[in-house]
Amino acid sequence: MIRDITIGQYYPVASPIHRLDARVKLAITFIYIVTLFFVDSFIGYFFVMLSLGAVIASSKVPLRFMLRGIKSIMVIIVFTMIINLFTTKGETLLLEIGFLRITWEGVAVALKMSIRLVFLIVGSSVLTLTTTPIHLTDGIESILKPFSKIGVPSHEIAMMMTIALRFIPTLLDETDKIMKAQQARGADFDTGTLKEKAQSLIPILVPLFISAFRRAEELATAMEARCYHGGENRTRMHVVSIGRRDFVAFAVTAVYVCIIFLLRHAAEIVPFWI
């Protein structure tokens, strides 16, 4: 069903990870992504896996949801793997078919690259699954705030993101409803030639666009009716503050980063395939 599509979907449970400040989570996710590119050994990836596993476990979000994101980039992962498998220059030959040479080094690089991609996706899923879109955009706004001095419209960017995120589930629901209404009139989206399939989208897309425009207009009117005029002098309903648990999170991250760099040196001592 169409509701299964998750785009930055929040999973509502109470956990220590959920309670962390959104800015802190954004910063830690950023650090995590950057350090991921410094990991170059299987031991390193093993350590990342353990850490990520610990975070996921304490977030109380079912693993199934965390792994959902991987499905959508499966093609990219497979593609990366194949490219690396055949193009990596290496010494130790594994097998040779015609002009294709596969080396042990190629296998190692291909594996590492796909593991890195998976960790990237799962790591960012942790952020979006444990942070409500509102907190997320508030966090982004307050991180961007210093740049508003040099003309970055931080509030406007955040507001647009909030509205866009807010409307994803609504529009998905709407799509679901429209699809069902047309199916009730005998529309068929699954069978037929490619041309017929493309044509069968018209009865969904036309009403969907109309409703999106209608909603946008209604929202704009509603905002204006409440005197919305942008970011200047706006105060917040929820004032966020960094608490003790956020410092703990940073401390844990610091330790994590140290270990990642230590393991990098470990790789210099032990052979490349470890």
Place this chain on the structure above:
Amino acid sequence: MSITINHLTHIYNPGTAFEKKALDDVNLQIETGEFIGLIGHTGSGKSTLIQHLNGLILPTQGEILLDGENIHKDKMRLKEVRRRVGLAFQYPEYQLFEMTVYRDVAFGPTNMKLPADQIHENVISALQTVGLGEEVYEQSPFELSGGQKRRAAIAGVLAMNPEILILDEPTAGLDPKGRDEILDAIQNLHEKRKITVILVSHSMEDVARLAERIIVMHRGKVAMTGTPKEIFPRVEELEQMGLAAPQISYVFHQLQERGYDLPADVFTTEEAKEVLLQFLKQVKK
């Protein structure tokens, strides 16, 4: 065509934090030619239930039989099921998409691959039934007024010539005149063509006036079924479920409490008028 619903349970998003049991062991039998009023508080599962009846959503458990045959037995038959069980959604005007009203109404019968002259006949008769005149046939559906859009959308379902017509709050958000016109059209269809009608409504007055049998849903279960005369006297139970009896019956309650000798089972304004006139005549004598 009769509908049998056996132990129907539906759970949305099973196994997640969003899990929601919308239907819980529903058992119903609906006979050919009945006019059913389906009522229940917001979120009681009415829309979920009716979407099962033409196979738009799959039951988590249980089965739906049309004339004794499971609708999911054969995937090819589902289209046939959807033709015979016409379903008009809440706010059906949001499904309009064609260039002209005529073509939009023809969408259903065209999908059913009916012969061209049959399609034409169905479309014209559906548009007439809902009271849309020839002047709008070639207009864009988006130029119509709200009430006209609603009628065009309902015509889109009628044009498939369904044997069972299900309407999910067809009068929500309409003015009294628009509401009466749509309800009259539905009643006409029911009387002339003897089609089965299932009407989901939040208006106890409409249900009391039109339905031969009422099904009351509460928290995903069927709480009561019976004729209006059997259901509406159970005011207290209804009120506990966030529902009510038709307003006129509260007037009669008050009158009785003030000592007037009036019957307790008056639920429509028409009937109330008759009873009161009769009563006044007697008093004069």
